[in-house]
Amino acid sequence: MRRLADRLGSGVMSLYWHVDSKEDVFDLALDSVLEYRGSPHIAQLHDWRGEIIHVLEDWRASMLRHPWSASLLSRRALGPNTLGRLELLSKALSRAGVAAADMNVAIWSLWNYVMGATITRASFELSDEDRAAAQLRLARLSERYAAIERSRLLLDDDWDGTFRRGLGFLLDGLAPGQNSSAP
Amino acid sequence: MRRLADRLGSGVMSLYWHVDSKEDVFDLALDSVLEYRGSPHIAQLHDWRGEIIHVLEDWRASMLRHPWSASLLSRRALGPNTLGRLELLSKALSRAGVAAADMNVAIWSLWNYVMGATITRASFELSDEDRAAAQLRLARLSERYAAIERSRLLLDDDWDGTFRRGLGFLLDGLAPGQNSSAP
DNA sequence: ACCTGAACACCGTTCAAGT
DNA sequence: ACCTGAACACCGTTCAAGT
Numbered sequence: 001m002r003r004l005a006d007r008l009g010s011g012v013m014s015l016y017w018h019v020d021s022k023e024d025v026f027d028l029a030l031d032s033v034l035e036y037r038g039s040p041h042i043a044q045l046h047d048w049r050g051e052i053i054h055v056l057e058d059w060r061a062s063m064l065r066h067p068w069s070a071s072l073l074s075r076r077a078l079g080p081n082t083l084g085r086l087e088l089l090s091k092a093l094s095r096a097g098v099a100a101a102d103m104n105v106a107i108w109s110l111w112n113y114v115m116g117a118t119i120t121r122a123s124f125e126l127s128d129e130d131r132a133a134a135q136l137r138l139a140r141l142s143e144r145y146a147a148i149e150r151s152r153l154l155l156d157d158d159w160d161g162t163f164r165r166g167l168g169f170l171l172d173g174l175a176p177g178q179n180s181s182a183p
Numbered sequence: 184m185r186r187l188a189d190r191l192g193s194g195v196m197s198l199y200w201h202v203d204s205k206e207d208v209f210d211l212a213l214d215s216v217l218e219y220r221g222s223p224h225i226a227q228l229h230d231w232r233g234e235i236i237h238v239l240e241d242w243r244a245s246m247l248r249h250p251w252s253a254s255l256l257s258r259r260a261l262g263p264n265t266l267g268r269l270e271l272l273s274k275a276l277s278r279a280g281v282a283a284a285d286m287n288v289a290i291w292s293l294w295n296y297v298m299g300a301t302i303t304r305a306s307f308e309l310s311d312e313d314r315a316a317a318q319l320r321l322a323r324l325s326e327r328y329a330a331i332e333r334s335r336l337l338l339d340d341d342w343d344g345t346f347r348r349g350l351g352f353l354l355d356g357l358a359p360g361q362n363s364s365a366p
Numbered sequence: 367a368c369c370t371g372a373a374c375a376c377c378g379t380t381c382a383a384g385t
Numbered sequence: 386a387c388c389t390g391a392a393c394a395c396c397g398t399t400c401a402a403g404t
Contacts (some may be wrong), residue, residue, distance in 0.1 A: 001378055011389050013379085018387095021376065074254035076306045078317045080339070083328055087307075090330035103334045109349030112299030119298060120291070123259045134261045145266055147273035149284045154261070165285075166292030173356030184397060194370050196398085205397065304373090 002024075023075070030072040031079025034062055048096035049171060053087055056114050056167060063118045070122035074113055086111075096175050106174050113170055121159050184208075206258070211254040217245055231279035232354060237273055239297050239350060243270025247300045253305035254318050256298055268295075289357050296353055304342050 001022055005012040018023055063069045090107055097104045138149040148154070156162065184205055188195040202208055203256070246252045273290055281289050322334040339345065 001298075002376085014388050016379075031231075060357070073257070074302050082330065083317075083321070086331050090334065091338070092225035094330065095392075100334070104336050104339045105345050105348045105352070107334075107336060108300075108303070108339075108345050109296070109352060112194075112303060112349065113292070113295050113353075115300065115302060116295030116297065116299030117291075118294060119257050121255050121301065134266075136293045138266070145270045147277065148266065148269050148290075148331065151273065151290075153269065153273070153287050153290060156287045162288050162291050165261050165288045168290060168296065169288070169356035170296075171354050172359065173352035173358070174267070176355065176359070185395085196371075197369050199398075 006125070014147075023076045026072050026091040027075060027077060027079065028083075030069055030074060030075065030077045031081045033066050034059070034079070034081035036081070036087060046091060049175075052089070052092045052096065052110075052171065053167060055085065055092060057164070059085055059114050060118050060121075060163065064122060070119045073119055098175060102174070109170060109174065110167075114169065117163050117166075121163075124159075153164075202233065209255050210258060210260060212262045213258070213260045216252045217242070217262070217264035217268060218248050220245075221262070221266075231275060232358075235272065235275045235279065235293075235354065236350060237349070238268065238275060239293060240347070242268055242297050243301045243364065245302075247305060250305040252253075253302045254310075256302055265303055276357075282357055285357070292353060294337065298351065300346050302344075307342075 001015060002012050004025070004124050005015055008015075015025075019028070086107065089110065090103065093103060093106050132155070135149070135152065135154045138145045138154070184198060185195050186206070188198055191198075195213045197207075202211070268289065272293065273286065276286060276289050302307045315338070318332070318335065321337070325332050
């Protein structure tokens with residue numbers, strides 16, 4: 001608050017006329033990160049899969065542009081931008097043929113996936129050396145952690161590719177039989 | 184720190200002999216929540232699907248037992264308990280026939296899903312009235328948010344069921360053709 | 367090896383007051 | 386309607402010192 005006021009060149013307490021508390025500022029900041037930039041609707045009407053992937057990749061990318069926003073994910077953020085993106089996702093899933101009975105599960109699954117991926121990617125943002133150190137620790141304990149050491153899980157840094165491939169698997173499960181990601 | 188010291192009946196600065204900083208305490212707290220209680224291996228050797236579901240449901244349940252732990256998820260927590268659970272998951276996926284080339288994607292996908300589900304569920308923990316209020320706001324803006332209003336997304340409170348069903352879809356995508364969740 | 371209090375440099379927020 | 390400074394009740398951490 002004090003630093004924010006400094007940054008704005010105002011007195012600290014002026015903020016409290018516009019905002020109720022620090023929590024309020026966090027909520028507003030988190031939702032504002034999710035504002036749309038660029039074309040909201042490329043509307044490739046026949047490629048539902050590409051459309052959903054685009055919505056979710058943009059969601060993740062918007063948050064990663066401001067990595068601090070990921071640390072705010074533990075608050076129920078239901079601002080207009082968040083709701084707008086949920087609405088967009090819901091419509092795309094309908095078009096993809098997801099049954100009404102599965103709709104909420106589908107939305108929450110994708111939400112969970114995106115939020116988890118975002119928070120994880122942001123937390124590893126500047127700590128490559130930590131991951132290397134962790135992997136080294138693993139090597140010394142290879143008996144206990146043989147499997148994740150063998151797959152070099154913690155050294156894999158193709159975040160975007162992993163996000164997209166995992167999302168592909170989830171979409172395969174949610175709408176099987178349609179243009180799948182399987183070879 | 185000051186409150187923690189009070190709780191322990193020690194001087195505030197005594198803590199700093201055992202621990203480097205407040206961040207250190209958070210890391211230790213987060214990992215300790217993930218300690219195993221109960222039987223780690225029921226080892227139903229032929230039901231790989233049930234095994235994976237059990238591991239991930241227990242992961243989520245362990246964190247939800249201490250909802251504050253979800254708000255610590257934005258730190259790269261790679262303590263021994265976290266690594267142990269990753270190792271367990273990796274082995275189960277191997278047994279399930281997930282190819283080595285897909286292993287890391289599979290692990291991170293499930294990780295993302297569980298972390299997202301946990302943080303979301305924890306954030307809605309004590310705010311049922313917030314969700315109801317949000318849904319009401321939606322109703323007044325039904326033009327803008329018609330789809331998510333219609334599906335009553337924000338009022339759905341079968342968290343455990345939604346978690347399990349979504350996980351089923353993801354597992355279907357990760358290991359298709361095996362005993363699926365589809366009817 | 368383990369604990370401690372005083373001191374420093376910070377916080378967010380209430381309140382009563384200004385324009 | 387909008388902004389403000391003084392004051393209150395807190396923080397985490399350094400440091401030099403104790404046992």
